[in-house]
Amino acid sequence: MEWIDFATPKSVSEAVEMMASKGDRARAMAGGTDVLVQLRGGRRSADLVVDMKEIPELNELSYSAQNGLTLGAAVPCYRIYQDKAVIDNYPGLIDAASLIGGIQIQGRASIGGNLCNAAPSGDSIPPIIALSGVANITGPNGNRQVPVEDFCTGPGQNVLQNGEILVSLTIPAPQPHSGANYLRFIPRNEMDIAVAGVGTSVLLDASGQNFVSARISLASVAPTPVFSQAAGDSLAGKAVSDEAIQEASEKAMADAKPINDMRGTVRQRVHLVGVLTRRTLNNAIQRARGG
Amino acid sequence: MPGVTHVQTTINGEEVNFLCEPRQSLLECLRDVVGMTGTKEGCNDGNCGACTVIFDGRIVDSCLVLGVEAQGKEMTTIEGLATPEGLHPLQQSFLEQAALQCGICTPGFIVAAKGLLDQEPDVDEARVRHWLAGNLCRCTGYDKIVRAVLDASQKMK
Numbered sequence: 001m002e003w004i005d006f007a008t009p010k011s012v013s014e015a016v017e018m019m020a021s022k023g024d025r026a027r028a029m030a031g032g033t034d035v036l037v038q039l040r041g042g043r044r045s046a047d048l049v050v051d052m053k054e055i056p057e058l059n060e061l062s063y064s065a066q067n068g069l070t071l072g073a074a075v076p077c078y079r080i081y082q083d084k085a086v087i088d089n090y091p092g093l094i095d096a097a098s099l100i101g102g103i104q105i106q107g108r109a110s111i112g113g114n115l116c117n118a119a120p121s122g123d124s125i126p127p128i129i130a131l132s133g134v135a136n137i138t139g140p141n142g143n144r145q146v147p148v149e150d151f152c153t154g155p156g157q158n159v160l161q162n163g164e165i166l167v168s169l170t171i172p173a174p175q176p177h178s179g180a181n182y183l184r185f186i187p188r189n190e191m192d193i194a195v196a197g198v199g200t201s202v203l204l205d206a207s208g209q210n211f212v213s214a215r216i217s218l219a220s221v222a223p224t225p226v227f228s229q230a231a232g233d234s235l236a237g238k239a240v241s242d243e244a245i246q247e248a249s250e251k252a253m254a255d256a257k258p259i260n261d262m263r264g265t266v267r268q269r270v271h272l273v274g275v276l277t278r279r280t281l282n283n284a285i286q287r288a289r290g291g
Numbered sequence: 292m293p294g295v296t297h298v299q300t301t302i303n304g305e306e307v308n309f310l311c312e313p314r315q316s317l318l319e320c321l322r323d324v325v326g327m328t329g330t331k332e333g334c335n336d337g338n339c340g341a342c343t344v345i346f347d348g349r350i351v352d353s354c355l356v357l358g359v360e361a362q363g364k365e366m367t368t369i370e371g372l373a374t375p376e377g378l379h380p381l382q383q384s385f386l387e388q389a390a391l392q393c394g395i396c397t398p399g400f401i402v403a404a405k406g407l408l409d410q411e412p413d414v415d416e417a418r419v420r421h422w423l424a425g426n427l428c429r430c431t432g433y434d435k436i437v438r439a440v441l442d443a444s445q446k447m448k
């Protein structure tokens with residue numbers, strides 16, 4: 001690895017000042033499971049690495065029925081899947097936090113870092129898009145909020161400007177009769193990168209028989225995570241049925257624009273989007289019905 | 292030396308001080324600076340788990356931690372398991388079950404398994420296999436390793 005300086009700011013304002021002072025030569029680090037590999041491999045370069053783990057706001061993990069979930073950008077996966085409020089209210093998020101890497105990676109890697117790393121295959125991004133997550137950003141010019149579906153702009157690229165940091169994610173409190181799920185396809189049982197992944201959330205009416213709304217998001221099938229609005233919107237107002245789910249899965253497949261690579265082909269990935277959309281919708285429906 | 296950081300940390304219950312560059316991983320610091328070579332380098336990018344240590348109570352790949360992050364922290368490495376009285380039950384079970392061949396992955400497996408058994412004394416095969424998914428072994432085919440961890444969990448009760 002090239003020479004780096006390392007800083008451990010204790011506040012958001014100190015971190016922003018440090019990041020701004022180095023412009024695009026500064027890299028934020030939480031668990032380091034992506035950025036250290038990239039710096040060592042020469043895929044990224046930086047003069048200053050700013051450790052975000054000692055800033056209180058980036059370690060916050062709190063839930064209230066009014067404000068939903070505040071997930072600090074540096075909170076590691078294990079804290080998320082051990083948290084009772086997350087287990088009770090966001091099983092769709094647990095799905096992702098508990099399958100990223102192995103136990104060693106989950107001890108360090110954060111969902112905020114997964115989002116900033118902006119890999120098309122990032123497993124935590126589709127479920128957060130499905131759950132209407134919002135990114136809370138602070139920079140030299142103050143605070144701004146960006147819907148998570150607009151955060152990633154290309155492979156490894158995101159909306160953060162020089163000096164800006166991702167402070168936290170906000171996920172609205174789940175409504176009654178809602179449910180979510182994330183599934184990915186990998187050829188192994190653990191420790192692999194998604195060939196394709198789908199996160200869905202559904203809101204049903206009180207009878208549990210009709211969709212009020214749905215959100216569907218896809219991993220590993222485009223340069224960025226995909227928010228398939230057409231697929232989710234196609235379910236709104238419809239009765240829960242295999243036909244409606246099939247139609248939504250076809251719309252999701254139409255939004256998948258994958259490439260052929262060593263992990264899978266275009267045809268396989270589009271097929272997988274269809275399968276995983278149907279499965280995650282059925283799982284989300286079951287959760288929405290209290291199952 | 293300019294740019295070199297003094298790190299004060301606790302390794303296996305003892306205070307350790309070392310000097311390192313910010314770019315050096317905890318793995319490099321343990322092996323090349325502190326001289327504790329029990330922790331092994333395998334892939335050096337977080338895939339193989341050979342460099343697993345218990346850091347702040349969680350198992351981590353020490354190749355994906357910077358040495359400077361150890362400031363004020365506590366960690367356990369493979370050197371911290373045996374006592375003057377004898378081997379740790381996991382080490383004993385690995386020997387008895389012949390759960391190693393070349394041995395490069397073994398410290399990582401044993402430390403990772405300790406991280407599991409410290410938290411969950413009651414484990415079944417599926418739990419052990421899931422927990423150890425981040426540790427790769429190219430010799431044994433894993434069965435003997437899983438058996439050794441289950442055996443140790445019985446001994447430790």
